[in-house]
Amino acid sequence: MTKVIAITNQKGGVGKTTTSVNLAAALAKMKYKILLIDMDPQANATQGIGINRDYIELSTYHVLTGEVGLEKVIQHSYIENLDVAPGEIDLAGIDLELAHVKQGREVRLKQALDKVKDYYDYVFIDCPPALGLLNTNALTSCDTVLIPVQCEYYALEGLTQLLNTIKLTQNHFNKKLSIEGLLLTMLDQRTNLGLEVSQEVRKYFKEKVYKTVIPRNIKLSEAPSAGICIFDYDSSSVGAQAYKELAKEVLSRNG
Ligand SMILES: Nc1ncnc2c1ncn2[C@@H]1O[C@H](COP(=O)(O)OP(=O)(O)O)[C@@H](O)[C@H]1O
Ligand SMILES: [Mg+2]
Numbered sequence: 001m002t003k004v005i006a007i008t009n010q011k012g013g014v015g016k017t018t019t020s021v022n023l024a025a026a027l028a029k030m031k032y033k034i035l036l037i038d039m040d041p042q043a044n045a046t047q048g049i050g051i052n053r054d055y056i057e058l059s060t061y062h063v064l065t066g067e068v069g070l071e072k073v074i075q076h077s078y079i080e081n082l083d084v085a086p087g088e089i090d091l092a093g094i095d096l097e098l099a100h101v102k103q104g105r106e107v108r109l110k111q112a113l114d115k116v117k118d119y120y121d122y123v124f125i126d127c128p129p130a131l132g133l134l135n136t137n138a139l140t141s142c143d144t145v146l147i148p149v150q151c152e153y154y155a156l157e158g159l160t161q162l163l164n165t166i167k168l169t170q171n172h173f174n175k176k177l178s179i180e181g182l183l184l185t186m187l188d189q190r191t192n193l194g195l196e197v198s199q200e201v202r203k204y205f206k207e208k209v210y211k212t213v214i215p216r217n218i219k220l221s222e223a224p225s226a227g228i229c230i231f232d233y234d235s236s237s238v239g240a241q242a243y244k245e246l247a248k249e250v251l252s253r254n255g
Helices: 016-029 044-048 060-064 089-097 108-119 133-141 159-172 192-208 218-226 238-253
Strands: 003-007 034-038 082-085 122-126 144-150 178-185
Touching: 003 016, 003 133, 016 034, 016 044, 016 082, 016 122, 016 144, 016 178, 016 218, 016 238, 034 044, 034 108, 044 218, 060 089, 060 108, 060 133, 089 133, 108 122, 108 133, 133 159, 144 159, 178 192, 178 238, 218 238
Parallel strands: 003 122, 003 144, 034 082, 034 122, 144 178
Antiparallel strands: none
């Protein structure tokens, strides 16, 4: 059975893309068949896994406009077992472009994904930092959501809104949608703040919060500029170790 996980949080800069790329890469390197779908107009996940934007003719944008199926969009990445449905800047206009569509615009990704997903063990959807049609398409297509939470002041801010959005999507489009887990990211071990925030998040979300915490690690922020995952950039870094641990935890939660 394929598991589809949307990595979402309408806040920007919390580690969605870093988690999408490196969790996908970790599982691909463990021989699972993985698809990474980029729904962010910034296409950081696409570039972070080494797909040059000059070589993207078809993207998730063309899937949402209904021009092509996902199978035409999916590319192999440089990592074995890891395919990518790239994103591109045109995604930014999708809300306006589909404004006239009366029915079905929220399920376009789901319908396209249903045709290809059986080939994969896990599908990850990297979501944009906004609660519009791109995010709705992602939430409609997935089984669960993985929510990265940055260990900073205001970490919990916006989560209520996100949970409401999840509930609305459950009511209208995706009854079985549930929370995969919350992931504490960018923990700075030198400060008390990070510890306080993580305790706060665990108090509210209990066992939904992964035991694995992603530390702040410069290597994780450098790897995307080389277009490679953390395991190929610096496999001995604490960032690489943390994402490997996370991959194991995700696997164990999924039996
Ligand atoms: N654990 C980490 N340690 C250091 N830098 C990180 C870490 N996670 C993400 N970053 C950096 O922080 C920025 C935001 O992360 P990103 O994954 O792009 O967030 P989002 O997709 O939620 O906007 C990026 O520059 C990224 O390289
Ligand atoms: Mg991102």
